[in-house]
């Protein structure tokens with residue numbers, strides 16, 4: 001099978017916002033406790049953070065982290081997680097007990113140590129604009145008021161200065177505490193946004209969009225919410241999780257088709273509201289939860305066990321899952337003109353690229369690698385590469401290209417091609433016309449592929465799947481040639 005593309009710096013999609021490489025930490029399972037935070041761990045920092053995990057986060061290249069949920073935030077009292085008194089509370093979202101040992105200021109310390117920007121989510125499920133405003137005043141006001149002085153009394157003299165806030169989480173979902181209609185949510189989100197901006201005018205705010213593109217309210221939810229919030233927010237959120245169903249690997253590998261459709265639909269809806277309201281600014285998309293996810297573990301009818309930090313949603317990803325993660329990254333990059341925030345959900349243990357054992361090691365899942373590649377080399381300008389590719393049929397997504405690709409030009413002129421071969425049974429012969437870009441040399445080429453598409457990394461074999469060199473890549477007379485292995489994620493860097 002063959003595929004081709006053209007790399008011409010004259011044709012650009014847009015500049016990549018570094019926030020595209022965000023992730024997500026929720027008080028869920030072991031994402032916080034024995035994930036990022038474990039004071040007794042041999043590698044623990046003075047703040048109780050896991051040093052081994054912080055090092056892997058740096059290697060992963062995460063730029064921003066959304067916190068503290070997720071479904072959890074829709075029942076959360078942020079006051080429980082600051083100061084001396086840390087009440088143990090039931091978390092009805094995940095049927096667990098939250099000790100509140102880790103809270104807002106611990107998270108902000110984590111963000112500082114890990115070098116990531118915090119993205120704060122507020123509770124608009126069981127709470128409202130008043131509590132959101134108080135939280136904001138606690139976080140961002142310098143001092144001299146009850147809330148800001150309360151922060152200072154907790155040893156945090158300087159304001160946190162958190163700039164990006166999510167107005168609730170998945171409030172279109174019947175599973176959400178405080179689930180709302182689009183009208184109800186649109187009103188409360190607009191009022192929360194207004195009162196927050198009156199407190200701190202510089203904030204960037206994210207309104208909740210749909211929990212996935214199959215929601216019965218998809219499309220109309222965004223339209224109604226934006227009619228209420230357009231003037232007060234900057235972003236609308238998108239969430240999407242994908243899984244292989246009944247061994248239909250071809251459909252699974254084409255999951256990005258759904259993400260494309262999701263993004264196109266939300267952009268169209270937001271622009272429709274823009275026209276209707278005669279607004280000039282464009283709403284940007286915050287794809288603040290995306291990943292592959294199998295273990296849903298949310299049986300609300302089951303008897304709750306009320307455990308502290310149990311093992312929940314601990315998916316162990318395969319090579320196939322990693323290739324899908326790479327393909328979803330390609331889609332986010334291809335839409336970087338409108339998707340300016342994205343969060344791989346989640347960061348550690350809970351559907352995470354990083355896994356840990358309490359008291360033991362931390363290691364990289366297969367999905368770690370495409371994210372690390374994209375976060376490292378997907379900086380600069382995304383180019384419009386107009387690929388042409390052999391195709392195949394899928395049950396879920398119709399006829400799709402075998403090649404899924406994008407290219408990013410860095411400031412120094414280097415171009416990185418990210419390329420997925422969706423064929424499980426054959427290599428893809430890739431050629432690219434690189435004359436216009438004046439590229440003549442292969443700076444590096446790697447591939448993530450395996451004879452066994454179900455291969456995974458585990459505690460016992462943490463390096464079973466890792467990238468290797470992509471051999472035989474050439475640039476000759478302005479033409480790039482490469483052979484992409486079956487079912488693979490590839491990174492080709494040209495200078």
Ligand code: AHR
Nearest residue numbers: 026070071072169170345
């Ligand atoms: O990331 C896991 C869960 O997925 C989040 O809590 C929720 O927002 C979404 O449904």
